[in-house]
Amino acid sequence: MKASWEKIEKNLGVLQVEVDAERVAGALDKAFKKVIVKVNVPGFRKGKVPRPIFEKRFGVESLYQDAIDILLPEVYTEAIQETNIEPVDRPEVDVEQFAKGESFIFKAKVLVKPEVKLGEYKGIEVPVEEAVVTEEEVAAELERLQQRHAELVVIDEDTAKEGDTVIIDFEGFVDGAPFEGGKGDRYSLEIGSKSFIPGFEEQLIGLGTGDFKDVEVTFPEVYHAEELAGKAATFKVKLHEIKRKQLPVLDDEFAKDVSEFDTLDAFKEDLNKQIKERKEKENEGKREAEIVEKAAEAAEVEIPQPMIDTEVDHMVRDFDSRLQAQGMTLDMFMTFSGQTIEDMKQQMQADAQKRVRNNLVLEQIAKEENIVATEEDVNEELSQMAEAYKRSTDEIRSILSANGSLANLTEEVAIRKTVKFLVDNSKN
Template sequence: MSQTWEKQEGNEGILTITIPSEELDTALDAAFKKVSKDVSLPGFRKGKVPRQMFEKRFGVESLYQDALDILLPENYAKAIEEADINPVAQPSVDVEQIEKGKDVILKATVTVEPEVKLGEYKGLEGEEIDRDVTDEEIDHQIDHITTEYSDLVVKEEGTVENGDIATIDFHGFVDGEAFEGGHAHDYELEIGSDSFIPGFEEQMVGMEIGEEKDVNVTFPEEYHAEELAGKEAVFQVKVSALKQKETPELTDEFVSELEGYEANTVDELKAELAEQIKKQKEENYEVALKESLVSQAADNAEIDVPDAMVDTETDRMLQEFEANLSQQGLNLELYTQLSGQDENALRDQMKEDALKRVRTNLTLRQIADEENIEVTDEDVDNEVNRLAEQFGMPAEDVKKALGDATMIKEDVKLQKALDLLVDNRKQAE
């Protein structure tokens, strides 16, 4: 096999692959063995037709496609390795010549990874965020804890307030007509949760137990049910019962009984929460800093990203989205029904982020090449151990799940490039 690579404009090129006639003969033999199993001619049993009779009846040309299917995968892989190119999509292959006794000549139109011309990537100014912990943030966490331990208590009298759980009956009408899904009996709604149509819960505040009221709302323009989107509606609402959350008093005794905390007093809890908030802020800062720096570096780079790479990354993002849905007990089909968006709409929404991901990865890889960043076996082992700790798996199981270390090496290389951006950023004065 021999090859020639001719780069064209943009990210495409022509890869000419020449395969010796001897390889074609071998492939034709294999193709005949494959197809002859199902061939029968008068005077011959099925699968027993001689090669000469087969070619006389059907022609050797009938074997060419099966022979190409045998020849192309291995020879294409060798050709791109010799040409030192990195295809990002399946090639379009034209057969220039295929004839028994002659070399096979194939011309493949190949979309390759784009060249990256780096701009400024050192001395960039990273995003700064406030990492100090405030009393308000600690109090917010405490409110969250006490709310988790709240009890629901029946309100015998009084009116609907934010935070109450109202048991209601409702019937919805658009243009005087009831619509599907617009009614319920003994429905429990947390007031202030914003789980209903905008304006619905706010109009219920102040209603008394047993009171009936018309609630006027307008469905959002992007509402999942197209027949209701943007429409004005009237809901006949009756409050049949009310419950309110009764939060426990924050005392040392309450703190000492909390699960998941080491604190035994209110002061100790506040100190523990302050440490947790600070740690989270530091992690958020690190993430925000890296995102800011790599985004600037990618913006400064010149990259003509092929559509094929964006499509591939969009596919990957959609798979990640489906995996997240499955963890919530949903699937893509059910999600599209609930959201009113089909898969094409989801893909369109993801494409901008997909393009950003591709530009980011290409930029980091080019930085790694420019800076001669290398990944050692120790680096790989450290990453495997980190993943093992993160997922609660033995390191050997992580290695088996990932197969060879190529993916880990690539991830570590990009991470090292990110660290380089951080180490070389413009320091705040």
């Protein structure tokens, strides 16, 4: 196989590939084996038609597209490795020659990773922010702990208030007809959580146990279910139960229940220390991010839109995973928030562009400074993952190798080492 790469403009170029006739013959053989099981020829059982008879009846050309589909992916991969390019989008392929007994020649327009012209990245000045803990922050942490350890107590003789959790049945109607996804039985809803359509939760305030109410709302003009967008809806609601948080008293007993300390004062002192350590890590992370941001701003790079789109897709998948961990799906989130997937992707564009830019700059700095993830670095990372997931290091390596993620892990380790290099070479 012969492969050559010629840049046309910016990040776009042409990959020209010629594959020898012997590999073409092999691809035609595979194509024949694939299609022959589906071919009916009088006098022969399915899959038993001799090749010469098949070609005489249907023409060898009938195998060409299947053969190209078989051969093209593998030779394209070999060609990008041979020419040392990094595509960031699907290629536009133009087949110039493919025939039995001849070589396979094709050209592919390929968008590749952009070139990065680095600016100053050593000696970046970002001051170290001191971690100061206030009494208000300690009090807020105590209140969060109170909320976490609060009991939900059933309220029988009061009406629903902001912050209460209500158990409701509901069914929604538009123009007098029920609609898909608009019904729920004994649904647990915290008033004020903003998880339902705007205006819904507020109308539950003042209802008592056993009360019924028609809740009138209007779907947002931009809504994932187009048939409901901008429509007025009526939800018939029955309130079964009201639950209200009962906070524990802040005293020594509370400290004993939630910590290893015997007194509230000792617990407060430890909380102060924890908050300070957390703020120090947060400040360190913010400083790292600012140093990377300044290095990226000093560089010159033109980012192709497909790279941004790919990063947006990654961000959506990550968001979906986080939702599932909370017991919610992306479709449910779209329903409650009134957004569409396109709305979400549009909102993620700026962050995605920044992420791509930062990564490209860090990759270029790593090349300039010969920063790589050594085998020792990767093994250390695998050991930490093995400890976290309670698996052996060999199991983790095998899993990552099987799903193609080991190379990604190696790249991530190299990127982290590059960030550390920038921090080590920065000024306070």
